[in-house]
Amino acid sequence: MRSEITSFTTRLPPVTVLPSRNILTPLFRKLLLWTGSWLLLLPVTSLAQKNRINRIVIDAGHGGKDPGARGLFTNEKDLTLGIALRLGKMIEDSLKGVSVVYTRTTDVFPSLRERHEIANRGDADLFISIHINSTAGRSERVQTGTTTVGKGKRKRTVPVYKTIHHRETSTSGTETYVLGLHRTDQKADAIGEYSDQVTDEPGVMNPADPQTAIIIAQYTEAFLVRSVNLGAKIETALAATGRRSFGVKQKGLEVLAGSAMPGVLVECGFINNPTEETFMASEEGQKEIAHAIYKGIREFRAESER
Numbered sequence: 001m002r003s004e005i006t007s008f009t010t011r012l013p014p015v016t017v018l019p020s021r022n023i024l025t026p027l028f029r030k031l032l033l034w035t036g037s038w039l040l041l042l043p044v045t046s047l048a049q050k051n052r053i054n055r056i057v058i059d060a061g062h063g064g065k066d067p068g069a070r071g072l073f074t075n076e077k078d079l080t081l082g083i084a085l086r087l088g089k090m091i092e093d094s095l096k097g098v099s100v101v102y103t104r105t106t107d108v109f110p111s112l113r114e115r116h117e118i119a120n121r122g123d124a125d126l127f128i129s130i131h132i133n134s135t136a137g138r139s140e141r142v143q144t145g146t147t148t149v150g151k152g153k154r155k156r157t158v159p160v161y162k163t164i165h166h167r168e169t170s171t172s173g174t175e176t177y178v179l180g181l182h183r184t185d186q187k188a189d190a191i192g193e194y195s196d197q198v199t200d201e202p203g204v205m206n207p208a209d210p211q212t213a214i215i216i217a218q219y220t221e222a223f224l225v226r227s228v229n230l231g232a233k234i235e236t237a238l239a240a241t242g243r244r245s246f247g248v249k250q251k252g253l254e255v256l257a258g259s260a261m262p263g264v265l266v267e268c269g270f271i272n273n274p275t276e277e278t279f280m281a282s283e284e285g286q287k288e289i290a291h292a293i294y295k296g297i298r299e300f301r302a303e304s305e306r
């Protein structure tokens with residue numbers, strides 16, 4: 001039951017709502033003061049709506065002792081770092097007036113708390129987390145032969161089976177997550193096809209905890225619309241390169257909740273799809289993905305500052 005609740009995710013309808021104003025209710029302020037851990041890291045003052053984008057945090061998922069998902073010949077942590085560094089360079093080289101803050105630039109493992117601290121201390125305006133997807137694979141029962149059982153009249157031939165586990169997937173494509181909650185009746189859709197990936201993500205929050213639910217609700221009220229807009233632009237740019245796009249989805253991800261700014265988590269492709277793994281491990285692949293994310297950010301920034 002609990003796992004059903006903690007691993008929630010849904011596809012988002014197109015968002016047309018405008019961001020709402022009063023984001024700092026007294027209760028929210030109180031919660032920020034009460035809750036220990038990562039919630040304290042949200043600096044209340046920087047929660048105000050801000051449309052200028054001068055600083056962008058780029059978070060390469062996993063790292064160091066945490067390899068993330070594994071492919072045939074790569075680990076997620078190396079692919080995320082490669083894409084993150086290329087993306088950061090494109091932003092620094094081409095987006096005038098925008099600086100980049102990295103949560104890591106080498107093979108180290110910052111905790112979620114440290115990643116949030118880096119983002120919030122840097123007074124950044126956007127948080128971009130780079131991850132690589134994976135599926136749990138599937139099992140198949142195949143007949144490998146027959147054997148004879150029983151004696152005399154009861155003697156008969158029965159099939160022999162064995163279970164083969166296929167780790168590889170033919171699923172390919174990208175998806176972008178934003179932090180959010182949704183109604184429980186949408187949960188079914190939620191889990192479905194991607195249930196196997198959900199538990200894989202570090203720091204999935206428990207919305208059954210009332211304080212967490214309120215924090216997520218307040219965060220989404222402040223940042224959801226802008227985050228979805230950004231996510232949609234990134235997915236559109238990725239799709240324009242010929243990739244399959246699963247669109248923008250929402251999930252209770254702690255990696256996004258701890259940063260007081262709009263944020264997205266981009267799943268750049270499936271590491272256990274050999275074709276996508278080869279693509280994501282190549283220089284051209286990493287450049288193409290980074291450039292699409294860059295284009296999404298550039299367009300979002302132009303629109304925000306208009």
Ligand SMILES: [Zn+2]
Nearest residue numbers: 061068131132
């Ligand atoms: Zn990951």
